[in-house]
Amino acid sequence: MYLCTAQEMRDLDRYTIDRMGLPGMVLMENAGREAARALLERFPEAKKAVVLAGSGNNGGDGFVIARHLAAAGWEVSVHYFGQVEKMSPETRTFYGVCRQMGIPVAGGNGSEELIGNADVVVDALLGTGVRGELREPLRTLIRQVNRACRGFVLAVDVPSGVDTDTGAVLGEAIRADLTVTFAAAKWCHFLRPAAEYRGELKVVDIGIPPAVVEQNPPRARLNRPSLWEKHLSPRSPWSHKGSHGHLLVLGGSRGMLGAAALSGMASLRAGVGMTTLGVPRGQEGPLAAKVTEPLIWGWPDGPEGCFSGEFPMDWEERAPRFTAVAIGPGLGRFTREKPWLERLLREVPVPVVLDADGLNILSGNLSILKQRQGATVLTPHPGEMARLLGVSVGEVESSRHRAAVDLARRYGVTTVLKGTFTVIAFPDGRQVIHPESSPALAKAGSGDVLTGILGGMLARGIPVESAVPLGVHLHSSAGRSAAVDSAHSVLASDVIHHLGSAIHQIR
């Protein structure tokens, strides 16, 4: 399923109307009928509804909804804002039909009393065509609706007052219980603050032919099994551990061994055949007491129990065995860290995942990434992203999708910008957004688990464009399964334990 900008949606609509010859009126009828259906399914008994309609096509959808609700026996009135002469031809047609049907239709007086007495308020004021800060009277009206409404609020396409592409609130926005959107999700459904206004999200088909979407594919998709399912086929009965890849994890300095252990265990649960944990030499013993399954490789260490910046004598001999490398879990900072990381990035020909201090060491020296032979995956949280791009955390959070794509394009990497609705961006500008939030994952160690899963998927030989969305999905799904008792109490190690069931659920 795709995720559109306002322009991409307009292009799909236009192509359908102009090139396929399917009239805009049909699309509007389908949109309004499907939105009405969502209400009728939720409320099997007739209700009292107030439809607030703008003069654009979003308002047109509102008139269609009013007609279908009235036909189902609901008590409906429509209050429109703007002049009838300025309505689009489709909207004016459906306005006329409502009048002919005897549905009460009045110009611009959505009083607080009326809104307060409605069981259902339909917000069809503004959709993807909104431009700039809200003008009156809509701004005041929306504030009134949020204050006075005690019933259920359906937002048509997007909550009125949010910017479709940036997720900004343009002064005031409708707080909805349900948003029914057409043909594809829109960016504002997954970007804050707008995402907090939409309530539940339902994407409905309005009859845009699949061929139209194939010929004009939007740049972003929602993370769905169709993107990666084929990579989870059962293991061959003839396979051995060497058939499933070998991941090297570099990290685990003193006081942070747990991070490397979590990544290692997560990678094994994600199906990699072997994992080696490369840690500062002095940490080998403590780590061996902690983990059983991963191999442990001591690297030259410095005085503080961290890496010294030198490579082990057997580096050149052992390096070719690894099919992917994860750098960062519990890595810490150390002298000569920059040349150490540069050498790794230059010499490792296989996919590399960089996280935590791996990213911090990289900051200010990103151009080295352009010299890499294999794929590079960066998994920053917003703070790390801000450091990488040299901007504020606020700037990253107010434009998560753009920050992710900016980094991906500039340095030819795959970016995984973590947080609610993780954004994945590929070097060619395509994006995948993970449509679920997993509050259980907001816990120390959770990022190390994700790094391990991604490293494991890449080490198994799954191509980066599938491995990364798949890994993000498994992490989130395992987090949800681990939270059966309470999201408060989930540990990163619990997430690892649930990876098997997350894989099983997909298959």
Ligand SMILES: NC(=O)C1=CN([C@@H]2O[C@H](COP(=O)(O)OP(=O)(O)OC[C@H]3O[C@@H](n4cnc5c(N)ncnc54)[C@H](O)[C@@H]3O)[C@@H](O)[C@H]2O)[C@@H](O)CC1
């Ligand atoms: N053929 C199509 O294009 C289809 C469009 N559909 C609907 O049409 C919507 C897009 O329609 P439009 O492009 O007509 O745009 P909208 O209906 O979203 O908004 C345009 C209207 O809002 C007013 N407006 C814009 N910015 C404003 C501001 N800052 N303050 C106050 N008023 C403002 C404009 O004067 C205009 O009347 C979609 O969200 C969807 O609901 C659906 O009917 C499906 C088919």
Ligand SMILES: [K+]
């Ligand atoms: K709306």
